[in-house]
Amino acid sequence: MAFPYGTALLAVPVAGAVVTAAIPTRKAPQVRAVAIGTSLVTLVLSVALLVDFDKATAGYQFVESKGWIKALGIRYLMGVDGISLFMVVLTGLLFPIALLASTHIEKRVNAYFALMLTLEAALMGIFLSVDLFLFFVFWEAMLVPMYFLIGTWGYDRRIYAALKFFIYTAAGSALLLLGILSLAILHAGATGT
Numbered sequence: 153m154a155f156p157y158g159t160a161l162l163a164v165p166v167a168g169a170v171v172t173a174a175i176p177t178r179k180a181p182q183v184r185a186v187a188i189g190t191s192l193v194t195l196v197l198s199v200a201l202l203v204d205f206d207k208a209t210a211g212y213q214f215v216e217s218k219g220w221i222k223a224l225g226i227r228y229l230m231g232v233d234g235i236s237l238f239m240v241v242l243t244g245l246l247f248p249i250a251l252l253a254s255t256h257i258e259k260r261v262n263a264y265f266a267l268m269l270t271l272e273a274a275l276m277g278i279f280l281s282v283d284l285f286l287f288f289v290f291w292e293a294m295l296v297p298m299y300f301l302i303g304t305w306g307y308d309r310r311i312y313a314a315l316k317f318f319i320y321t322a323a324g325s326a327l328l329l330l331g332i333l334s335l336a337i338l339h340a341g342a343t344g345t
Contacts, residue, residue: 157201157214158230161240161276164194165247169269173262180261184251187265191248194272198244205237212282220286224336229283239279247272257305264305267297284332291328295321 168190175183205213212231220228232240250268257264274297277290295318303314 154214155200155204156216157197157204157232158216158280160197161194161201161244161280162273164197165190165269165273165276168193169266169273172269173266175262177260177262180258183262183265184255187269188248188251190269191244191251191272194276195244195248198241201232202237202241205232205234207234215282220283224285226285227283229286230277230280231282232280236279240276243272243275243279259305264301267301271297271301284335288325288328288332292325295325 168186172183172187172190175186177183201214212233215231216228217230218228220226247268251265254264254268271294274290274294278287278294281287281290299314299318302317303310306313
């Protein structure tokens with residue numbers, strides 16, 4: 153049985169976010185150390201995924217499939233192909249760099265780093281999800297920390313920028329959900345289920 157890279161790449165940043173959020177803000181160096189350490193572990197996992205990926209095999213690899221909402225045919229279906237592989241590795245590489253560049257943050261340090269790790273987990277979920285509904289869930293999960301990061305730690309007119317971000321992404325998400333539902337209805341009609 154293959155190592156569950158998909159679940160690990162989600163679980164590590166989420167666990168780091170929980171621990172980071174639990175550390176008191178006055179212990180900023182520990183918060184930064186835990187967050188950066190967590191993102192480095194995620195980077196190591198993404199590089200291990202790259203090394204273990206069989207370039208001679210087409211299709212998804214390291215597939216994890218579990219029933220989720222059986223009545224609607226929705227599954228926890230994670231995997232990686234040749235395109236998403238590099239997005240996962242790039243995400244794993246950029247987050248430690250972003251967190252190292254954010255060490256000057258002093259306002260609500262634990263919340264900032266917890267949101268960054270949550271964002272990393274959601275992005276990993278976007279790139280690793282094979283089920284379209286699961287992709288939508290991770291897409292929506294990515295928008296929440298982004299909104300708060302922009303609205304709280306942004307610069308001039310950050311509230312305006314966060315509100316604009318929310319409006320545009322809500323409209324885009326509504327269209328994405330409409331497209332997913334249309335595909336589900338068309339598939340159900342074509343298969344007679």
